[in-house]
Amino acid sequence: MRKLLRTIFLVDLLQGLWVTFRNQHPKYIYTEQYPAERPRVAERFRGAPRLNVNPENGETLCISCNLCAVACPENLIVVTSERNEQTRRKELINFTYDLSRCMFCGLCEDACPVDALELTQDFELATYSRDGAVWDRQMLEEGPRPTRYTH
Amino acid sequence: MPGATFLDSTELVLNMGPQHPSTHGVLRVILKLDGEKVMGTDCVIGYLHRGVEKISENRTYAQFAPYVDRMDYVAAVSNGLGYCLAIEKLLNAEATPRAQAVRVILTELNRIASHLLWLGTHALDIGAITPLFYTMREREECLNIFEKYCGARLTTHAFRIGGLNWDIYEDFEKDCKRFCDYFLPKIDEYEELLTGNRIWVERLTGIGILNIDDCKSYGVTGPMLRAAGLAWDLRKAQPYSGYDRYDFEIPTRPNGDTYDRYIVRMQEMRQSVRIIRQAVEGIPEGPIMARIPKVIKPPVGEVYVSIEAPKGELGYFVVSDGSLNPYRVRIRPPSFINLQALDKMARGSLIADIVAIIGTIDIVLGEVDR
Numbered sequence: 001m002r003k004l005l006r007t008i009f010l011v012d013l014l015q016g017l018w019v020t021f022r023n024q025h026p027k028y029i030y031t032e033q034y035p036a037e038r039p040r041v042a043e044r045f046r047g048a049p050r051l052n053v054n055p056e057n058g059e060t061l062c063i064s065c066n067l068c069a070v071a072c073p074e075n076l077i078v079v080t081s082e083r084n085e086q087t088r089r090k091e092l093i094n095f096t097y098d099l100s101r102c103m104f105c106g107l108c109e110d111a112c113p114v115d116a117l118e119l120t121q122d123f124e125l126a127t128y129s130r131d132g133a134v135w136d137r138q139m140l141e142e143g144p145r146p147t148r149y150t151h
Numbered sequence: 152m153p154g155a156t157f158l159d160s161t162e163l164v165l166n167m168g169p170q171h172p173s174t175h176g177v178l179r180v181i182l183k184l185d186g187e188k189v190m191g192t193d194c195v196i197g198y199l200h201r202g203v204e205k206i207s208e209n210r211t212y213a214q215f216a217p218y219v220d221r222m223d224y225v226a227a228v229s230n231g232l233g234y235c236l237a238i239e240k241l242l243n244a245e246a247t248p249r250a251q252a253v254r255v256i257l258t259e260l261n262r263i264a265s266h267l268l269w270l271g272t273h274a275l276d277i278g279a280i281t282p283l284f285y286t287m288r289e290r291e292e293c294l295n296i297f298e299k300y301c302g303a304r305l306t307t308h309a310f311r312i313g314g315l316n317w318d319i320y321e322d323f324e325k326d327c328k329r330f331c332d333y334f335l336p337k338i339d340e341y342e343e344l345l346t347g348n349r350i351w352v353e354r355l356t357g358i359g360i361l362n363i364d365d366c367k368s369y370g371v372t373g374p375m376l377r378a379a380g381l382a383w384d385l386r387k388a389q390p391y392s393g394y395d396r397y398d399f400e401i402p403t404r405p406n407g408d409t410y411d412r413y414i415v416r417m418q419e420m421r422q423s424v425r426i427i428r429q430a431v432e433g434i435p436e437g438p439i440m441a442r443i444p445k446v447i448k449p450p451v452g453e454v455y456v457s458i459e460a461p462k463g464e465l466g467y468f469v470v471s472d473g474s475l476n477p478y479r480v481r482i483r484p485p486s487f488i489n490l491q492a493l494d495k496m497a498r499g500s501l502i503a504d505i506v507a508i509i510g511t512i513d514i515v516l517g518e519v520d521r
Contacts, residue, residue, distance in 0.1 A: 007349075012347040012348050012349050013348065013349070013350075015343050015344075015347065015348075016281075016343060016344045016345075016348055018343075019281075019340055019343050019344050020281050020344075023285070030288050030291070041298065042295075042298045042299040042302065043299075043320075044298075044299065044300070044301060044302035044317065044320070045298060045302045045303075046302040046303055071213075071214070072214075073210050073214035073215070073217060073218070103217055103221075103306065104303060104306075105216075105217035105308045106302065106308060106316075107213070107214065107217070110316060119302070
């Protein structure tokens with residue numbers, strides 16, 4: 001009898017409707033107004049790569065040991081270096097990082113012995129061309145340059 | 152057809168997918184229909200094939216770890232755990248107790264996230280749109296914990312061979328506890344929306360029945376097997392990563408239909424919360440990384456290690472020839488094996504029930520095709 005009444009008065013459906021009604025309350029609004037409202041990513045977030053420089057003299061921290069290139073599963077890092085004849089040390093010439101193939105696993109960052117290569121919290125990596133996804137040393141040190149529009 | 156009269160009825164072949172929204176990815180099913188009735192199905196897979204197993208042969212053991220995250224991308228943490236356990240067994244090493252506890256917490260969070268995505272999309276297929284928004288909202292909380300812990304939300308690469316790369320962050324325990332307290336009432340909310348709802352019950356009961364014998368002969372594992380009545384869970388049957396230390400139950404149901412699978416998965420989320428609560432209470436102190444060599448070069452041999460992923464038994468068979476790269480990595484994905492039972496479940500049902508049956512298997516095509 002009770003079951004019949006519950007069926008007739010649509011109790012099961014009203015129960016669900018009450019849940020949706022409760023969730024109408026403004027405190028349950030979770031939408032993020034993205035470009036206006038910036039998401040705050042976590043401290044450990046793995047985003048755009050950066051090649052750190054010494055803040056005092058602007059020299060790169062990279063010692064061209066090539067460990068990041070070896071650690072990378074996709075072989076997308078190319079480190080070019082030259083041995084300085086006077087100091088007998090390797091000096092970094094260029095550092096290419098192909099973001100189009102990167103899967104942000106963080107293995108290069110782990111491999112770096114001097115914390116020169118770092119995956120930062122920058123997550124906006126869209127480019128207008130595939131070439132734009134290949135970052136050179138300047139771009140890795142200074143961050144991506146502003147896009148130049150041709151039309 | 153030559154010689155056919157207009158009264159003859161022939162089998163109608165209908166193509167469903169790979170772009171169909173309720174095939175959960177790029178599954179293509181060729182349906183053989185008699186009117187509304189499904190007489191047979193043929194699955195065409197491989198649209199998402201990336202050759203993960205072949206890739207492993209050209210990568211070192213540590214380098215291959217991020218790739219396994221991309222198989223079952225809604226449960227990346229579980230995939231990573233299985234791979235790490237397999238290589239650890241090959242190296243005859245074991246993760247430290249602290250690493251094991253953190254691994255359990257993250258995999259259980261991932262189980263919740265995976266089941267939430269399943270619940271939302273499954274309900275959406277059947278016509279209930281509301282749960283999708285709510286489940287996505289709660290899944291976000293899980294993913295936020297992943298992001299804070301390891302820096303990525305979906306393809307996490309959370310574990311390393313031998314333990315963890317990062318120690319837990321400052322508020323990790325607090326975040327997990329807060330999530331548990333927040334999440335349990337939300338499960339009640341979903342149940343309020345769906346469990347008693349007459350449309351939901353009518354659409355699901357008696358659909359896609361798979362009994363224990365069928366499950367065993369098809370090799371079906373996970374919630375599908377437990378919904379058929381067999382309490383088989385690798386976390387209990389062959390405990391790994393310290394699961395024997397936690398107290399939890401294996402939910403089972405007797406009928407093995409789509410509704411029972413729904414109930415089993417809902418119960419599993421509650422059990423996961425229970426495990427997380429126990430694990431968070433007692434994260435042991437100590438190192439996070441076991442003593443393993445920096446360059447991983449396992450001895451010649453082969454291992455098979457399987458874990459209970461959210462979708463069923465996820466196994467890794469790794470053959471080592473003593474070099475830096477694995478000789479062969481064969482992956483036993485739960486989705487691929489479970490999908491084979493689709494024909495058995497769908498035969499004789501109506502065409503409208505096909506989406507419910509595909510949804511209830513909980514497939515991820517990244518894992519089916521690898």
